[in-house]
Amino acid sequence: xxxxWLARTGQRGRLVTPALLLLATLxxxxxxxxxxxxxxxxxxxxxxxxxAGLTALGLALSVRCPACRRxxxxxxxxxxxxxxxVALLGADxxxxxxxxxxxxx
Ligand SMILES: [Zn+2]
Numbered sequence: 335x336x337x338x339w340l341a342r343t344g345q346r347g348r349l350v351t352p353a354l355l356l357l358a359t360l361x362x363x364x365x366x367x368x369x370x371x372x373x374x375x376x377x378x379x380x381x382x383x384x385x386a387g388l389t390a391l392g393l394a395l396s397v398r399c400p401a402c403r404r405x406x407x408x409x410x411x412x413x414x415x416x417x418x419x420v421a422l423l424g425a426d427x428x429x430x431x432x433x434x435x436x437x438x439x
Contacts, residue, residue, distance in 0.1 A: 339425045339435045345397045346423075352392035359385035397422070401433035 340346050362382035369378070397406045410418040410429045427434045 336426065337438055338423060339427050340397065340423060342438060343400055343435045348396040349393075352389055352396055355385055355389040355392055359389050399428040399430055399433060400435070401428060402431035404428075404430040406430050 336342075359382060362378055362385050366378040366382050393407050394405060398404065399406055406429050407418075407422065410422040410425075413429065414421045422429065
């Protein structure tokens with residue numbers, strides 16, 4: 335079975351940083367939810383918003399098609415708002431232009 339487009343273009347590793355930022359976002363969210371009554375945990379809320387924004391920005395800028403130079407994550411999210419990670423990780427061609435990318439050796 336041929337490797338997916340993301341792996342063949344050598345860009346799968348570019349999703350590691352956004353994935354780590356997502357974990358930080360979830361940790362900040364959990365800390366925010368654990369606030370005691372009367373304790374606003376403003377720091378946790380700020381951290382949550384900061385990490386959520388960085389995660390979204392990191393994801394949006396992470397993967398670019400080597401053929402058409404377009405950013406493909408925003409396009410993948412628009413095409414499949416819920417299942418886009420699965421669709422992108424398994425795609426056999428660029429979601430933006432359909433370029434098949436380099437072949438496996
Ligand atoms: Zn493309």
